[in-house]
Amino acid sequence: MTSAPPPARQDRDQRDPRERDGGLGTAALALGLVAAGTGLTAALWAGMDWLGWVALVLGLVGLVVGFIGSRRAFHDPQRSGGMSLGGFVLALVGLIVGAWLVVPGLLGIGTFGEGLTLDECMAQAQGQQEERMCASQHLDEYRARFGDPGGTGG
Incomplete structure (x- = not known):
């Protein structure tokens, strides 16, 4: 009695290229x-x-x-x-x-708040990135009100 040979296993290199990815x-x-x-x-x-x-x-x-x-x-x-x-x-x-x-927020640059006062800019800011842009654009006014943010404070 003869039986059918078992199906040949595919060699790893002969498989579909997408499977080898x-x-x-x-x-x-x-x-x-x-x-x-x-x-x-x-x-x-x-x-x-x-x-x-x-x-x-x-x-x-x-x-x-x-x-x-x-x-x-x-x-x-x-x-x-x-x-x-x-x-x-x-x-x-x-x-x-x-x-x-991300980069403009990290560097404090951008066009948000141009032409506004610091108060108007901070009121319209929606997040820390826009607040940093306001502080950067109005740095002199910001320092006069809140002190030097990079200073040692003492």
Whole structure:
């Protein structure tokens, strides 16, 4: 009595290239989508400036993962680096938008509050980033009222 031979196991190198990706393409694409989405959400909605930090961090991680996945695909013809490259580009968008939102607040620069007095500017400020912009633009008036913020105080 003859039986059918068992199905041949696929060698690890003969599998579908997407299965050999190790998840880098999927991870890069997911990180890039979330980074770009949170960055654009923060840019479009007032009061959501904290999402700029999320976009900045996820964009940085997505860039690294996307770069590694794309580099591995470049050196291995059996791999497809499309998802890694797409994740890299989206993560770059998220990183740029996140930096565009975060850096002015860190440096105390921006256009918020131009043409207003310190009182008007502080009344319209919606968060620490805008308060720092007011203080930076009206530094002399701020120092006259509240003292030197960088001083030793003693």
